[in-house]
Amino acid sequence: MTESPIKLLLVDDEEDSRRSSAKWMTRKGHTVTDVSNAAEALGLLERESFDVGVFDMNMPGMSGLELLQRIHQDNIDIEVIMLTGQGTVETAVSAMKMGACDFLSKPCALGDLEHHCFRARERHQLKKENKQLKAVISRSQPAAKLIGQSKSLQEVSRLIEKVARTTKPVLIQGESGTGKEVVAKAIQQSSHVADKPFVTVNCAALPENLVESELFGHQKGAFTGATAEKPGLFEIADGGTLFIDEIGELPLSLQPKLLRVLEDGSLRRVGCHRQRNVKVRIIAATNRDLQTEVNRGNFREDLFYRINVLSIALPPLRDREGDIDRLIDHFLPRSYHMDDAARDAMNRYPWPGNIRQLINVIDRATILADEFDITLDDLPSEVVDFGRPSAKPPMRSNTEATTMMEAGQDSTSSPHPSEMLGNSRYQLDEIARVHVLKVLEDQNGNKAGAARKLGIHRRKLYRLLDRFNGVTSDNTDTDELAGGSVI
Numbered sequence: 001m002t003e004s005p006i007k008l009l010l011v012d013d014e015e016d017s018r019r020s021s022a023k024w025m026t027r028k029g030h031t032v033t034d035v036s037n038a039a040e041a042l043g044l045l046e047r048e049s050f051d052v053g054v055f056d057m058n059m060p061g062m063s064g065l066e067l068l069q070r071i072h073q074d075n076i077d078i079e080v081i082m083l084t085g086q087g088t089v090e091t092a093v094s095a096m097k098m099g100a101c102d103f104l105s106k107p108c109a110l111g112d113l114e115h116h117c118f119r120a121r122e123r124h125q126l127k128k129e130n131k132q133l134k135a136v137i138s139r140s141q142p143a144a145k146l147i148g149q150s151k152s153l154q155e156v157s158r159l160i161e162k163v164a165r166t167t168k169p170v171l172i173q174g175e176s177g178t179g180k181e182v183v184a185k186a187i188q189q190s191s192h193v194a195d196k197p198f199v200t201v202n203c204a205a206l207p208e209n210l211v212e213s214e215l216f217g218h219q220k221g222a223f224t225g226a227t228a229e230k231p232g233l234f235e236i237a238d239g240g241t242l243f244i245d246e247i248g249e250l251p252l253s254l255q256p257k258l259l260r261v262l263e264d265g266s267l268r269r270v271g272c273h274r275q276r277n278v279k280v281r282i283i284a285a286t287n288r289d290l291q292t293e294v295n296r297g298n299f300r301e302d303l304f305y306r307i308n309v310l311s312i313a314l315p316p317l318r319d320r321e322g323d324i325d326r327l328i329d330h331f332l333p334r335s336y337h338m339d340d341a342a343r344d345a346m347n348r349y350p351w352p353g354n355i356r357q358l359i360n361v362i363d364r365a366t367i368l369a370d371e372f373d374i375t376l377d378d379l380p381s382e383v384v385d386f387g388r389p390s391a392k393p394p395m396r397s398n399t400e401a402t403t404m405m406e407a408g409q410d411s412t413s414s415p416h417p418s419e420m421l422g423n424s425r426y427q428l429d430e431i432a433r434v435h436v437l438k439v440l441e442d443q444n445g446n447k448a449g450a451a452r453k454l455g456i457h458r459r460k461l462y463r464l465l466d467r468f469n470g471v472t473s474d475n476t477d478t479d480e481l482a483g484g485s486v487i
Ligand SMILES: Nc1ncnc2c1ncn2[C@@H]1O[C@H](COP(=O)(O)OP(=O)(O)OP(=O)(O)O)[C@@H](O)[C@H]1O
Pocket: 144, 145, 146, 147, 148, 174, 175, 176, 177, 178, 179, 180, 181, 182, 183, 245, 285, 287, 355, 356, 359
């Protein structure tokens, strides 16, 4: 048999035909359970899952059609083929209307039975894949590429390739924002289940009472609000990969249930007795030290050993030499340019929020930048000021404005602008100079802020500062001060 075996449930009160069908299908390598009545079949279906059911239409007690109806009502996931001794078009039509996928007349050739079961199983598989795809599409984000060439990241890439070849659980440890989810996706994309679902769940983002039903699914009426049955993420990820982020936050009470799936692939939805089986590759991530959590009694030791078969420690960004510039080049839109001073500051900063924080800083800078040039003024003060020689420099830029203020030409050496107003001793240019420098000083040297306060564009402020400093960068006169635009 080239195709994988079918898990089959045969329900027929005629012992001879049932036994010979079961024997034939078992000999062909399929897993067959056979029972003589519908009630027994229902009991089994509550506990176990099957790919295909072959039901005799006419049985004493509950008929095959009634059994089909119950399956439909209870939302049991199985494809049903109806068998009858007196096959008529009407009975076939009513069975199909009730959700049977096929119809066979008794006695049927055993070869036909297998052929029809394969077709039914294919349909079962397609329906399942369809459900999975819908769930995955609604959750998926575009795959992210792992940017960086530092030695420590190269080591991570090497590990990704290695662990991708197995189906064993992987534990990714690293600070928040270091790219644990990107690594999980990279493992999945290099694995043999790359075309299968990649489903993610973040244990920290879910209220404790929802984690169980989200992971394992629930039966209709299992708890208040469970108005319909819902498959869990393990079922959605069946055949593929489930990425469990922040696994350290998984409530202790649920840890044995996770251990069970990891051990034999079996699970039960909340409020349901039926055991289901899944084949899911688990990738877990944490920014906590799980061993410490084990020592503290917050995480089960057996589960820790189970998920920690293969582990990847993701280095923080500050330990990835050379990668900051690579990440800037990757995330900065092509039309933008970041000057050397800004790049130096970015490289000095220790990035406690790692790559996520770096992306946010770049996004912010592109919004604040004049034209397409990113300077120190476009970076947050904690980035600019980190590691600078003086704790609170009066000016943050290296332009002439700094020179002026360091040379004692700041606004404090002149009268307050309000005292100058209306005094014919002062020329308009002098009043403007004092006012502009005062505003700049009030803004701690932040030119973007000063320009905003002055109601002029930042480039206009640069030109004024150049002029006050005697730099003849252009031929602007005092008219510059009239009618500025706010950035
Ligand atoms: N090496 C990398 N190359 C490109 N982008 C990256 C890299 N590492 C992380 N990112 C990006 O940084 C952001 C954060 O990454 P991710 O969510 O994978 O981090 P995490 O470690 O899972 O964070 P948390 O612990 O908070 O869940 C995402 O936008 C991701 O695409």
